[in-house]
Amino acid sequence: MIEGLYEAHLPVSNLKRSIEFYKGLGLEFSHNHEDRLAFLWIEKNKSWLGLWETDKVELEYHPSIRHIAFQVSLEGLRHSVSWLNERGYKPREAFGFKPVEPFVMAHSGMAHAKIHFNDPDGNSLEFICKIDNPKNITNRMYLSEWEQLNQDN
Template sequence: MIIGLFEAHLPVSKLEASIAFYSGLGLELDHCVDNKLAFLWIEKDKSWLGLWETDQVDLDYHPSIRHIAFQVTLQGLKKSIDWLNQKGYQPREAFGFQPIEPFVLPHEHYATAKVHFNDPDGNSLEFICKLDNPKRITERMYLSEWEKQTNLTK
């Protein structure tokens, strides 16, 4: 029945500034409603992000309500820290890893490589890609170490 995620929503304090921020990440504005809500395509005609202008942006952070992970290619992820810095966006520490390169969180049959950063309102954002884990590695590590251990050279 379910074939994907169509939309996710975040609170923002300044809609126009947030539209500019997310457009800078490559999302495409589709439409606005009453100058308080904007929808931007994450993947054209497949999934979008709703941004709601509100005075209550300062809700305590919790990943269940203020987190979006954008799927990227491994090549894109490897370039993401420099790409974010060039745009003036700051990658941040996550899971004990400093934003010096992507890091990997392994699971039994696969792993995820990721980089975390925030939007102007402190909403947690992430670039993520799925990796194979044929050696069933369980240790968390930076991507360069993962590539050495798995002989991943993509």
């Protein structure tokens, strides 16, 4: 029945500023609704992000209410720290990893590489991609360490 995620929503304090922020990440503006809600395509005609201008942005961050993870390619993720910095977006520490490069969180049989950053209102964002875990590693580490461990010798 379910085929994917169509939309997600975040609270923002300044809709115009947030629209520009997300357009800078490469999302395409779709439309406004009553000057307090805007939609931007994550994938055109497939999934979008709704931004709600509200005075409720001060809610303490919790990943269940103020977090979005954008799927990216592994190649894109490898360059994500410099890509973000070049556009004035600051990667942030997450799970004890400094924002010097993406890091890997591995689970039984699978792994994901990621980097975290915030939008202007402190909503938690991340770029993430699924990666192969041929050696069934379960440790967390930087992506460069992961790739070195998984090189074929």
